[in-house]
Amino acid sequence: MPVYQAPVADTLFVLNDILGWERHGNLPGFSDATPDVVEAILGEAGRFAADVFLPLNQSGDLEGCHRAADGSVTTPKGFREAYAQFREAGWGGLSADPEFGGQGLPHTLAAAVNEFLSSSNMAFAMYPGLTRGAIAAIEHHGAPEQKALYLPKMVDGIWTGTMNLTEPHCGTDLGLLRTRAVPNADGSFAISGQKIFISAGEHDLSENIVHLVLARIEGAPEGVKGISLFIVPKFLPEEDGRPGARNGVSCGSLEEKMGIHGNATCVMNYDGATGWLVGEAHKGLRAMFTMMNEARLGVGVQGLAISEIAYQNAVAYARDRLQGRALAGSKHGEKAADPIIVHPDVRRMLMTIRAVNEAGRALILWTALRGDLAHRAEDPKVREAADDWMGLLTPVIKGVLTDKGFENAVMAQQVYGGHGYVREWGMEQFVRDARIAQIYEGANGIQALDLVGRKLALNGxxxxxxxxxxxxxxxxxxxxxxxxxxxxxxxxxxxxxxxxxxxxxxxxxxxxxxxxxxxxxxxxxxxxxxxxxxxxxxxxxxxxxxxxxxxxxxxxxxxxxxxxxxxxxxxxxxxxxxxxxxxxxxxxxxxxxxxxxx
Amino acid sequence: MPVYQAPVADTLFVLNDILGWERHGNLPGFSDATPDVVEAILGEAGRFAADVFLPLNQSGDLEGCHRAADGSVTTPKGFREAYAQFREAGWGGLSADPEFGGQGLPHTLAAAVNEFLSSSNMAFAMYPGLTRGAIAAIEHHGAPEQKALYLPKMVDGIWTGTMNLTEPHCGTDLGLLRTRAVPNADGSFAISGQKIFISAGEHDLSENIVHLVLARIEGAPEGVKGISLFIVPKFLPEEDGRPGARNGVSCGSLEEKMGIHGNATCVMNYDGATGWLVGEAHKGLRAMFTMMNEARLGVGVQGLAISEIAYQNAVAYARDRLQGRALAGSKHGEKAADPIIVHPDVRRMLMTIRAVNEAGRALILWTALRGDLAHRAEDPKVREAADDWMGLLTPVIKGVLTDKGFENAVMAQQVYGGHGYVREWGMEQFVRDARIAQIYEGANGIQALDLVGRKLALNGxxxxxxxxxxxxxxxxxxxxxxxxxxxxxxxxxxxxxxxxxxxxxxxxxxxxxxxxxxxxxxxxxxxxxxxxxxxxxxxxxxxxxxxxxxxxxxxxxxxxxxxxxxxxxxxxxxxxxxxxxxxxxxxxxxxxxxxxxx
Structure with missing residues (x-):
C-alpha cells in the first residue's frame, strides 16, 4: 500500500519564510493562527490524512460506489466511519465563517490542509471539497434565511453539497442548458431535467445533500443570460431545520469512470423537484462562478496533491529497488545491485516532480494568501491587487498544476517499471485519479482561454x-x-x-x-x-x-x-x-x- | 463503441511515394509484393481489423482474462473464435519464411498490417505479436531440428510463443536472474524458477505455448554472461510433433493491471520443467536480443496504433459535438452551437496527434524497409548501412513513439471532456492500454540509455x-x-x-x-x-x-x-x-x- 507523510516542514517554510505569515497577524482570522497554532494544525491534519484517509484510498478505488435499485448510493467500506471522524474533528469548517459554526481561520491554511487530504484520498476529499464550493456560493449569493438554514449544517458537514451544471448535450457551453424551473405559488420553483457527471451527487455520508443547480426559468432569455441558480435539497428541510420529505431528485445511475472510484459520480434526475432561487433570476452564472473559482483552486491543489504522494512513493521505491550499477561505478558494492536512485534518468524523473511540487505548493499558498487579503485586508488597493492576482492565477494554477500533476503521476509510475502498471503498488491509481483534474471544473483548454481571452485584458x-x-x-x-x-x-x-x-x-x-x-x-x-x-x-x-x-x-x-x-x-x-x-x-x-x- | 478505419491510403503513400516500393522489386519476397498485391493485402487487413478485432476490444477490456483453480486461463468471450479466423486467414505467417509455411512477404508489409491489428485491439494483437518474436529467436538461434519442430506450428499459429525474462527481483538488470537450469541425462534441462509479467503466458487460444525462457545453467558464471535461453513448451511434443505430456510449467496467477486486460499477463512457475537450450550456453542474452529488437519495433508500432485509433475517434467526436461558437464568428448558425472542431485548441490537439502519427508511420515503414534490406539486399554495403539504421532507430522508435502514443491518447481523451473519462466512449481504455508500451520491452529510460550509451558509439x-x-x-x-x-x-x-x-x-x-x-x-x-x-x-x-x-x-x-x-x-x-x-x-x-x- 502506498505510503504518505504530509509535507508539513515544506508547508511551514512557505508560510513562514516565503509568505511572511506573521506580518499578516493583524488580519481577521490570522490573529488566531499564530505560527505555533499553524504548525500544530498542519501536524494534526497530516496525521489525520495518513491515519484515516490513506488506508481507504486503494480499497475505495477497488470497491467503488454502489447504487441500489431504489437509487440510493453507498460509498466504499469505511467511508462512513471516516467521514464521521472528519466531521467530529471539525476539518470541514476550518476556514468557514464563525457565524455559521466555522473556525474562521485563513483560507490559506485550509488550502494546505486540503493538499494533505487530497494526497491521501482524493476521491474521499472531494465530498467535503464540493461542500466547500456550495458553501461559498450560498455565502456570497444566498438570502439571509438561506444562509441561516443551510450553512450551519454544511459547515458542520452533517449536510453536504454538490454543483449541478453539466447536461448530456451541454458541458462547457452552459448557454445550451435545458433544465427548467417553473415557479410555484409559494415562491419556490419546480425543477426538471437531467444533470450528468455530478460528483458526490448521492451517497450515504450525510443526512442531507444540498444540490446547487443551474436551470432556466420558464420564459427566460436564451443562452447564458437566462440561467438561474437554485438550491435543491435532497430532503426538504422542516420548519425546525431537520430533513423532511424526500424531494423529487434522484440518482439515475453511477458513471463508470477511469478513476476516482471512491467518489459517486451521478446522473441526477430532477423531476419537478422543489428548488429555491439563489440570488437574482437569470444571474445564476455569476453565482456559479463564485463556486467554480473556489473549486478551480481546489482542483489545482488536487494536481499537486497526487503529484506529491506519487513522488513520495516513487522515492521510496527508487531507494529500495536494486537494479544495475551506477554509471560512474557501483555505489553499493555490498549489495547485488545498486538502488535505482543512483541512475540519472531516475533522478531526472524524481527531481522534475519535486521541482514542480515544491514550487506548486508555494504558488498555491501564495495565491491563497492573496485570496485571504482580497477579503480581509483593510486597504482597498491591497484588496484590489490581491483580487487581480487571484483572478489571473486561478486558471494558471488549475490548468498547469493539473497537467503537471498528471505528467508527474505518470513519471512516478514509470520509476516502478512493470510494477507501476499493476494495481498492487497503487501507482496506476494515482495516474487514473490525477487524470480527471485536467478535465473537470472547466477542461484545461477552457482555463487557457479564460486566461488569454478574458483575464489578460481585464481592466486594461x-x-x-x-x-x-x-x-x-x-x-x-x-x-x-x-x-x-x-x-x-x-x-x-x-x-x-x-x-x-x-x-x-x-x-x-x-x-x-x-x-x-x-x-x-x-x-x-x-x-x-x-x-x-x-x-x-x-x-x-x-x-x-x-x-x-x-x-x-x-x-x-x-x-x-x-x-x-x-x-x-x-x-x-x-x-x-x-x-x-x-x-x-x-x-x-x-x-x-x-x-x-x- | 470506438470506430476505426485502417489508414490504407496513407500507408500506400508512404510505401509507394516515400519508400519507392517498386524499386525494391528485385529483392526476395518483394517480387511477390507488387503494388496492387500490397494494396489488396492492406485493404483486407484493414477490414479484418475493423470487423474481427475491433468488436472485441472494449468487451475484452471489461471482461479480462480468467484463471481457474487448475491454473488454466480463458481469454475474454469471442477471442477464441477471432483467433481461429486470424489463423485461418494466415495473418500470422505473412512475412515468415516459406520453408516453415510462411508467405515470405516483406517485413515492412507485416509492420503495416500489425499497426492495423494493434489499433483495433492491442491486447489481442499481442498474442500473435509475441509469437512472432519467439519465431525470430528460434529462426536465428535454434538448431535445425528445433526449427523443424516448432516453427511450422508457430507460423501457422496453432502454437503460440512467449518471452520469459522478468523475475520478481529482476527486470532491467537481467544479470540478477535466478531461474535455474539443471542438465538432464538426455541433453535437455530441468528449469526451475518464477517469471512475472509474462504476456500471453497461459491462455486458451492455441493448442500449445512455446515459452522462451532465460535461465542460468548450474555452475554458470554470475551476471549476464551466465544466462542461457531455453525452449520450454507447455506440452512436450511427441515424436510426431503433436502436443504430449504436460510440462512442469504453470500460471500461478494473473497480474491485475491498469490496461491490456484482454491479454493474460501471467506469473509463470517453472518447477523442473523440461527445456531445451537454444543456441550456445551462456549466450542467451544475444538470442534474447534478437527477440527483443523485433519486439521493440512492434511496441513502437503499438504506440502509433493506439494514437491512430484515438485520433480517429477524437476527430469523429469533435465533428459531432456541438459546443460554443467559433472565435471568429459562428460557422454553423443553423445549429444550436458549432461543432468543437472549429475551436483552435481542439485543432491543436488533433493536428498534434496527426502530425506525429503520419510521420511515425513513415518512420516505422522506412525503418522496417531497412530491416528487410539488411537481410535481403545483395550488396553488403547496403546491408550494413541498413542494419546500422535499424540498430540506431530501434530505441528511438520504441521510446519516442510510445511516449508520443501515450501523450496522444491522453490528448484525444481530452477532446471528449468529461465524456473521455467515462468508460462508455472507450477513450480511457486507449490511455490505459497505451501506457504499458512505455514500460515493457525495456522501459523508455532504458531505450534512451541504449541509444546514448551504446548505439551512438558503435563502430566509431x-x-x-x-x-x-x-x-x-x-x-x-x-x-x-x-x-x-x-x-x-x-x-x-x-x-x-x-x-x-x-x-x-x-x-x-x-x-x-x-x-x-x-x-x-x-x-x-x-x-x-x-x-x-x-x-x-x-x-x-x-x-x-x-x-x-x-x-x-x-x-x-x-x-x-x-x-x-x-x-x-x-x-x-x-x-x-x-x-x-x-x-x-x-x-x-x-x-x-x-x-x-x-
Missing part, C-alpha cells in the same frame, strides 16, 4: 502588468547578487518570453481571434513556468538568507532547496522558449485543414 | 554519422527550392541541435558518465523529432512533386500533407532547442541531492 491589463512588474522587480532587486544570479537570469529569460508572447497576442489576436485560441494552451504553460520560476526565485533567496544567518538543523533542508531551484532553472525553464516559438507561429497551420479533411 | 559512430549525412544532404538538396524552404529550414535547425547535443555528449560524457545518463531521455526525444521531421521533409517533397505533376483525385490528400508538415515544423520542432538546453545543463543539479534527501 492591470493584473498582468502588475505580475510583470512584481516578477521583474524581483529579478532587478537581485541582479547584482552573485549567488542569486543563476536563478534570476533564468527567471528573467522566462519573463522576457512571457512578455514577448503577451505582446505577440496584443498585436496579432485582435484582428484574428484564432491566433489567441491557437496560442492559449502554450501561453498558459509559459505563464505557469514563469510563476513557478518566480516561486523558486523567492525560495532560493529565502534559503540563502537563512543559510547566511546560520540555519542549524535546517541547513540541509535549505541546501536542498537551492539544488532543486537550480534543477528547475536548468531543466524546466528552457521550455519557455519553445512555448514562445509555438505561440508566434500563429493559427495558420493549425486552422488550415477543412473539418472533413481530418 | 558510423550509424549516427550516416544519419547526419543523410538528413543533412536532404536539407542541402532542397535548400534553394523555395517551396521546400519552410520545411528544410526547421529540419536543419533541428538537425543542428541534434548535432550540437551529440558533440556535447562526446565532450562531456566520457570523463563523467552521469552526463550521458542525465542527457539520455532528452537526447532520444530530440533525435525522435529530427527523425520525424525528416519524414515530414520527405513527405512534403513527395507531395509537392505529385501536385506539380497533376494529382487529380489525390490533390486534397497531398495538400493536407503539406499543411500537416507545416504544422509539425511550427509546433513540434521548436522543442529541439529545449532538449538541447536541458542536455547542455549536465548532470550537476540532477545528481547533487543525497539519496536520503529526497
Amino acid at each position: 491589463g492591470r493584473a498582468i502588468q502588475a505580475f510583470f512588474k512584481e516578477v521583474g522587480a524581483f529579478c532587478e532587486e537581485h541582479r547584482s547578487n552573485e549567488a542569486m544570479a543563476p536563478f534570476t537570469k533564468s527567471l528573467k529569460k522566462g519573463l522576457n518570453d512571457l512578455q514577448s508572447a503577451t505582446m505577440w497576442l496584443m498585436t496579432n489576436a485582435m484582428q484574428k481571434p484564432d491566433n489567441a485560441g491557437a496560442a492559449s494552451t502554450d501561453y498558459m504553460h509559459l505563464f505557469g513556468l514563469v510563476a513557478l520560476g518566480y516561486m523558486w526565485g523567492r525560495m532560493a533567496h529565502a534559503a540563502q538568507e537563512k543559510l547566511a544567518a546560520g540555519a542549524g538543523d535546517d541547513t540541509s533542508f535549505l541546501e536542498n532547496k537551492l539544488v532543486t531551484a537550480r534543477f528547475f532553472m536548468d531543466r524546466l525553464m528552457p521550455e519557455t522558449a519553445a512555448h514562445l516559438a509555438r505561440i508566434s507561429s500563429g493559427a495558420d497551420s493549425m486552422m488550415a485543414l477543412d473539418a472533413d479533411a481530418f | 559512430g558510423r550509424a549516427i554519422q550516416a544519419f547526419f549525412k543523410e538528413v543533412g544532404a536532404f536539407c542541402e538538396e532542397h535548400r534553394s527550392n523555395e517551396a521546400m524552404a519552410p520545411f528544410t529550414k526547421s529540419l536543419k535547425k533541428g538537425l543542428n541541435d541534434l548535432q550540437s547535443a551529440t558533440m556535447w555528449l562526446m565532450t562531456n560524457a566520457m570523463q563523467k558518465p552521469d552526463n550521458a545518463g542525465a542527457a539520455s531521455t532528452d537526447y532520444m526525444h530530440l533525435f525522435g523529432l529530427v527523425a520525424l521531421g525528416y519524414m515530414w521533409g520527405r513527405m512534403a517533397h513527395a507531395a509537392q512533386e505529385k501536385l506539380a505533376a497533376g494529382a487529380g483525385d489525390d490533390t486534397s490528400f497531398l495538400e493536407n500533407k503539406l499543411v500537416t508538415a507545416r504544422f509539425f515544423m511550427d509546433r513540434l520542432m521548436p522543442e529541439t532547442a529545449a532538449h538541447l538546453a536541458r542536455i547542455s545543463s549536465g548532470a550537476d543539479s540532477m545528481m547533487a541531492l543525497d539519496a536520503d534527501a529526497f
Whole structure:
C-alpha cells in the first residue's frame, strides 16, 4: 500500500519564510493562527490524512460506489466511519465563517490542509471539497434565511453539497442548458431535467445533500443570460431545520469512470423537484462562478496533491529497488545491485516532480494568501491587487498544476517499471485519479482561454502588468547578487518570453481571434513556468538568507532547496522558449485543414 | 463503441511515394509484393481489423482474462473464435519464411498490417505479436531440428510463443536472474524458477505455448554472461510433433493491471520443467536480443496504433459535438452551437496527434524497409548501412513513439471532456492500454540509455554519422527550392541541435558518465523529432512533386500533407532547442541531492 507523510516542514517554510505569515497577524482570522497554532494544525491534519484517509484510498478505488435499485448510493467500506471522524474533528469548517459554526481561520491554511487530504484520498476529499464550493456560493449569493438554514449544517458537514451544471448535450457551453424551473405559488420553483457527471451527487455520508443547480426559468432569455441558480435539497428541510420529505431528485445511475472510484459520480434526475432561487433570476452564472473559482483552486491543489504522494512513493521505491550499477561505478558494492536512485534518468524523473511540487505548493499558498487579503485586508488597493492576482492565477494554477500533476503521476509510475502498471503498488491509481483534474471544473483548454481571452485584458491589463512588474522587480532587486544570479537570469529569460508572447497576442489576436485560441494552451504553460520560476526565485533567496544567518538543523533542508531551484532553472525553464516559438507561429497551420479533411 | 478505419491510403503513400516500393522489386519476397498485391493485402487487413478485432476490444477490456483453480486461463468471450479466423486467414505467417509455411512477404508489409491489428485491439494483437518474436529467436538461434519442430506450428499459429525474462527481483538488470537450469541425462534441462509479467503466458487460444525462457545453467558464471535461453513448451511434443505430456510449467496467477486486460499477463512457475537450450550456453542474452529488437519495433508500432485509433475517434467526436461558437464568428448558425472542431485548441490537439502519427508511420515503414534490406539486399554495403539504421532507430522508435502514443491518447481523451473519462466512449481504455508500451520491452529510460550509451558509439559512430549525412544532404538538396524552404529550414535547425547535443555528449560524457545518463531521455526525444521531421521533409517533397505533376483525385490528400508538415515544423520542432538546453545543463543539479534527501 502506498505510503504518505504530509509535507508539513515544506508547508511551514512557505508560510513562514516565503509568505511572511506573521506580518499578516493583524488580519481577521490570522490573529488566531499564530505560527505555533499553524504548525500544530498542519501536524494534526497530516496525521489525520495518513491515519484515516490513506488506508481507504486503494480499497475505495477497488470497491467503488454502489447504487441500489431504489437509487440510493453507498460509498466504499469505511467511508462512513471516516467521514464521521472528519466531521467530529471539525476539518470541514476550518476556514468557514464563525457565524455559521466555522473556525474562521485563513483560507490559506485550509488550502494546505486540503493538499494533505487530497494526497491521501482524493476521491474521499472531494465530498467535503464540493461542500466547500456550495458553501461559498450560498455565502456570497444566498438570502439571509438561506444562509441561516443551510450553512450551519454544511459547515458542520452533517449536510453536504454538490454543483449541478453539466447536461448530456451541454458541458462547457452552459448557454445550451435545458433544465427548467417553473415557479410555484409559494415562491419556490419546480425543477426538471437531467444533470450528468455530478460528483458526490448521492451517497450515504450525510443526512442531507444540498444540490446547487443551474436551470432556466420558464420564459427566460436564451443562452447564458437566462440561467438561474437554485438550491435543491435532497430532503426538504422542516420548519425546525431537520430533513423532511424526500424531494423529487434522484440518482439515475453511477458513471463508470477511469478513476476516482471512491467518489459517486451521478446522473441526477430532477423531476419537478422543489428548488429555491439563489440570488437574482437569470444571474445564476455569476453565482456559479463564485463556486467554480473556489473549486478551480481546489482542483489545482488536487494536481499537486497526487503529484506529491506519487513522488513520495516513487522515492521510496527508487531507494529500495536494486537494479544495475551506477554509471560512474557501483555505489553499493555490498549489495547485488545498486538502488535505482543512483541512475540519472531516475533522478531526472524524481527531481522534475519535486521541482514542480515544491514550487506548486508555494504558488498555491501564495495565491491563497492573496485570496485571504482580497477579503480581509483593510486597504482597498491591497484588496484590489490581491483580487487581480487571484483572478489571473486561478486558471494558471488549475490548468498547469493539473497537467503537471498528471505528467508527474505518470513519471512516478514509470520509476516502478512493470510494477507501476499493476494495481498492487497503487501507482496506476494515482495516474487514473490525477487524470480527471485536467478535465473537470472547466477542461484545461477552457482555463487557457479564460486566461488569454478574458483575464489578460481585464481592466486594461492591470493584473498582468502588475505580475510583470512584481516578477521583474524581483529579478532587478537581485541582479547584482552573485549567488542569486543563476536563478534570476533564468527567471528573467522566462519573463522576457512571457512578455514577448503577451505582446505577440496584443498585436496579432485582435484582428484574428484564432491566433489567441491557437496560442492559449502554450501561453498558459509559459505563464505557469514563469510563476513557478518566480516561486523558486523567492525560495532560493529565502534559503540563502537563512543559510547566511546560520540555519542549524535546517541547513540541509535549505541546501536542498537551492539544488532543486537550480534543477528547475536548468531543466524546466528552457521550455519557455519553445512555448514562445509555438505561440508566434500563429493559427495558420493549425486552422488550415477543412473539418472533413481530418 | 470506438470506430476505426485502417489508414490504407496513407500507408500506400508512404510505401509507394516515400519508400519507392517498386524499386525494391528485385529483392526476395518483394517480387511477390507488387503494388496492387500490397494494396489488396492492406485493404483486407484493414477490414479484418475493423470487423474481427475491433468488436472485441472494449468487451475484452471489461471482461479480462480468467484463471481457474487448475491454473488454466480463458481469454475474454469471442477471442477464441477471432483467433481461429486470424489463423485461418494466415495473418500470422505473412512475412515468415516459406520453408516453415510462411508467405515470405516483406517485413515492412507485416509492420503495416500489425499497426492495423494493434489499433483495433492491442491486447489481442499481442498474442500473435509475441509469437512472432519467439519465431525470430528460434529462426536465428535454434538448431535445425528445433526449427523443424516448432516453427511450422508457430507460423501457422496453432502454437503460440512467449518471452520469459522478468523475475520478481529482476527486470532491467537481467544479470540478477535466478531461474535455474539443471542438465538432464538426455541433453535437455530441468528449469526451475518464477517469471512475472509474462504476456500471453497461459491462455486458451492455441493448442500449445512455446515459452522462451532465460535461465542460468548450474555452475554458470554470475551476471549476464551466465544466462542461457531455453525452449520450454507447455506440452512436450511427441515424436510426431503433436502436443504430449504436460510440462512442469504453470500460471500461478494473473497480474491485475491498469490496461491490456484482454491479454493474460501471467506469473509463470517453472518447477523442473523440461527445456531445451537454444543456441550456445551462456549466450542467451544475444538470442534474447534478437527477440527483443523485433519486439521493440512492434511496441513502437503499438504506440502509433493506439494514437491512430484515438485520433480517429477524437476527430469523429469533435465533428459531432456541438459546443460554443467559433472565435471568429459562428460557422454553423443553423445549429444550436458549432461543432468543437472549429475551436483552435481542439485543432491543436488533433493536428498534434496527426502530425506525429503520419510521420511515425513513415518512420516505422522506412525503418522496417531497412530491416528487410539488411537481410535481403545483395550488396553488403547496403546491408550494413541498413542494419546500422535499424540498430540506431530501434530505441528511438520504441521510446519516442510510445511516449508520443501515450501523450496522444491522453490528448484525444481530452477532446471528449468529461465524456473521455467515462468508460462508455472507450477513450480511457486507449490511455490505459497505451501506457504499458512505455514500460515493457525495456522501459523508455532504458531505450534512451541504449541509444546514448551504446548505439551512438558503435563502430566509431558510423550509424549516427550516416544519419547526419543523410538528413543533412536532404536539407542541402532542397535548400534553394523555395517551396521546400519552410520545411528544410526547421529540419536543419533541428538537425543542428541534434548535432550540437551529440558533440556535447562526446565532450562531456566520457570523463563523467552521469552526463550521458542525465542527457539520455532528452537526447532520444530530440533525435525522435529530427527523425520525424525528416519524414515530414520527405513527405512534403513527395507531395509537392505529385501536385506539380497533376494529382487529380489525390490533390486534397497531398495538400493536407503539406499543411500537416507545416504544422509539425511550427509546433513540434521548436522543442529541439529545449532538449538541447536541458542536455547542455549536465548532470550537476540532477545528481547533487543525497539519496536520503529526497
